[in-house]
Amino acid sequence: MYRICSTLLLTSCLVACGGQSNEEKLSSAQQKLIDAPSESIILAKNVLAEQPDNIEARLLLAQAELRIGSFASARKNFDDVYAVAKSQSALEGMLITATLLEEFNSALELLDQTHGPLTDQAAAFAINAALNLDRAEKADKLASTLSDLNSSYAALGLAFNAVAQNDVQRAQRLASQAIALDKNNADAHLLNAMLTERQGNFPAAYDAYESYRLLRPRDNRSLVLLTRSALLSNNLEKAEKYASEILGVYKTHPLANYAKAVFHYQNQQLEQVSEYSQYVVNDPRLGESARVLSAAASFRLGNYESALQSLQPLVGKLSRNEAGNNLLLALAAKLKDTALLEKMTQQVFQSSEKLSDEEILSATSVKFATSGETELSGQFLKELALSNPSSAYTHLSQGILAKLENNQSSALDSLERAYQADSENPQIAVLYIQSLLQAKQFDKADEVIKGATLSSPAFKSNLRMLSAIGKGSNAEARQLGLEALKHNNANPLSITLLVNASESQADIEQAKKALQGKEDLLTMLVGQLILQNKFELGASQILNENTFSPEHSAGLVSYLSQQEMHKELVGFVDGQAVLLKLPEQQKGEYLHALVATGEVDRFETTALRLIGSEPVSGSAFKMLERYYKGSGDSEKLTNLFAGVPEASYSLQQKETLVLSALQNKNINEAQRLLSLIDGEAHPDAVTGLQGAIAASSGDYKAAASHYIQAYRLNPTTRYAVNSIDSLLKSSQPRAAINLAKSHVEANPSDDTVKMMLATLVTGTEPESAMSLYASVDQSLMARNPVSLNNYAYLLANKGELEQARVYIEQALKLAPDNANIMDTKSMIDELSAKQG
Secondary structure, three states: OHHHHHHHHHHHHHHHHOOOOHHHHHHHHHHHOOOOHHHHHHHHHHHHHHOOOOHHHHHHHHHHHHHHOOHHHHHHHHHHHHHHHOOHHHHHHHHHHHHHOOOHHHHHHHHHHOOOOOOHHHHHHHHHHHHHOOOHHHHHHHHOOOOOOOOHHHHHHHHHHHHHOOOHHHHHHHHHHHHHHOOOOHHHHHHHHHHHHHOOOHHHHHHHHHHHHHHOOOOOHHHHHHHHHHHHOOOHHHHHHHHHHHHOOOOOOHHHHHHHHHHHHHOOOHHHHHHHHOOOOOOOOOHHHHHHHHHHHHHHOOOHHHHHHHHHHHOOOOOOOHHHHHHHHHHHHHOOOHHHHHHHHHHHHOOOOOOOHHHHHHHHHHHHHHOOOHHHHHHHHHHHHHHOOOOHHHHHHHHHHHHHOOOHHHHHHHHHHHHHHOOOOHHHHHHHHHHHHHOOOHHHHHHHHHHOOOOOHHHHHHHHHHHHHHHOOHHHHHHHHHHHHHOOOOOHHHHHHHHHHOOOHHHHHHHHHHOOOOHHHHHHHHHHHHHOOOHHHOHHHHHHHOOOOHHHHHHHHHHHHHOOOHHHHHHHHHHHOOHHHOOHHHHHHHHHHHHHOOOHHHHHHHHHHHHOOOOOOOHHHHHHHHHHHHHOOHHHHHHHHOOOOHHHOOHHHHHHHHHHHHHOOOHHHHHHHHOOOOOOOOHHHHHHHHHHHHHHOOOHHHHHHHHHHHHHHOOOHHHHHHHHHHHHHOOOHHHHHHHHHHHHHHOOOOHHHHHHHHHHHOOOOHHHHHHHHHHOOHHHHOOOHHHHHHHHHHHHHOOOHHHHHHHHHHHHHHOOOOHHHHHHHHHHHHHHHHHO
């Protein structure tokens, strides 16, 4: 079929090419290079057949081969062009193909031979090559040269750099932006697939790899990537399909053979598993899994000696391979290998105690079931039932398997039979009682609890409390809980259940008396009162009447903070006089509670007092820094940092101080503070702050240039907003709109920039503006009178007057004196009057 299709394609092209001059063929090849590179190859080869020395045709051929993934052939043709013409295009092509062929040293040597600025595509691959050689400084320098904001390969180059910095989210965002800018950018699709796979979204990664394969059909790496991705996403039919293609070229390829083995195992074609796994068993990455798979197939075929032979090299080395260990245990039991059985029993069950054959069969059945091997599990359960159908372990295994399958009725029946066969077994008793409670058979559960042999009195007490609560008998549950407290049988669960059953202060008062002198349990009691929203039952009295250690105080502060009980938190810490002894996190929670209760002055004085004993990174310092920054008090912010060694400032603090200096109109100080930031390590921060300094000086054109460069380095909302604002102030509205559109396309959930874009296009693209306004978080728009006014105006023009009135009323509440908003309100009133 493939040969027929190729012949038809060639025939159609020859017909189309008939009568064309070589110049026309090259022009046509150039036009098809992006969307139909295979046709460009045929056209270029036709020209070269007549004119072997045609440099333009050979360069086009190399570029088309690069696009479809014929990297080695492309590299040779680029070399041939450069040998004759010494062109920058050929040199860049050589650099790109060297990188794709993983010849990274060669790529950087070629980079040194380039002259003049690189194209964004070449720069992106140079960055990739540098990063693969751990040349981070060189990669950063190359990234700073990437130009056109709307260039797909510029976004890709920055994405490569983000990967090296382990900023996966930013890298994914940039890769998506690169695809949005050029859907035919195969390299962006490949990076996007790899990043998606890295985040564990295997089905989406598989789709992304398929997109790459469509664009680069000649890159055989894509077959390997698709095979691996299909295996990870459990798409075994696709994995087998691509594995077959690989094996047509490379019979011993480990991943392809492993995929075939997995496919045949899952499809019950067990005899064929070893045929493929034999090529994988010595592979350093897949060998262990292949041995286990082959052994499992042999085991299911009854070839136990063969299975053990497959796993023998792994005995003692399968610490993390649960399936392999389970299989070795099963083989030891089957083959009556006493030494191996003892070793594997200890390894699998973490116990040196000798287990009976029944215990091993039962436990192995459950082990296989929990690891997804239901057929092997059933095999052991069947054997167990044949050896002793009335055994407690047979019924226990059946009950556990039924629980795993969420068949609670069957589980209860099996566990009841297990308990009847061995009522002295604590494990069976507990599972049976839990099933009775789940089935709401409380009286039966009480009967079993009373006679069961359980591990501890506290455990028995907890089960009885669970039963009482299930019956709705809180009084019985409370009595049981109090008895547990009096007899020192209390534990966290019993206290949780006691609080759950408590209905009055008197109930908690009894518990409090029973726990006098037991600070850890008393702390648990208060914690549960807080978490279960029963604070009013006496928690405040316990907090006021007792002194808690700093450790327990910290726990209580976190409980109170978690439930946003800010007033109670402040009162507790003040009453215990424990603030200075609390860990950093709880000090921060106390300061936050002061702000939440409106004690702002006290927050400030307390935070300043704490800073005296804290480093610059302390929670008090950070909170006070955020408070001064948020309130716009640049003088206090500057004073806060006075005396703190500048070397200890974090990047964020340095940025804050630069902006604070600009707010105070102290440009020289801002520039001095800017010099403290390492430009090589944080190029986006330095460039962004240069934009802030230029804007503060009134040079908005320079500010826009800096902000855009910072945005290219790190396309965040902040840099996008600053770039758009500066472009508008420097009379570049079209550039501002283009940047906003590009950002929203790459970041469709960024409501801040979406609102800016909607405002910018309200007059020229009303439908787009309406769509943008409708899609943003309405709580965000509710704080922006300009957006509310614009949306109301657009709605009114479409005749949606009732909805328009809702938005204009919100706008008026925020800005009652705004002339534009009042004009829109008048327009809506007039239109409503005409309709009425």
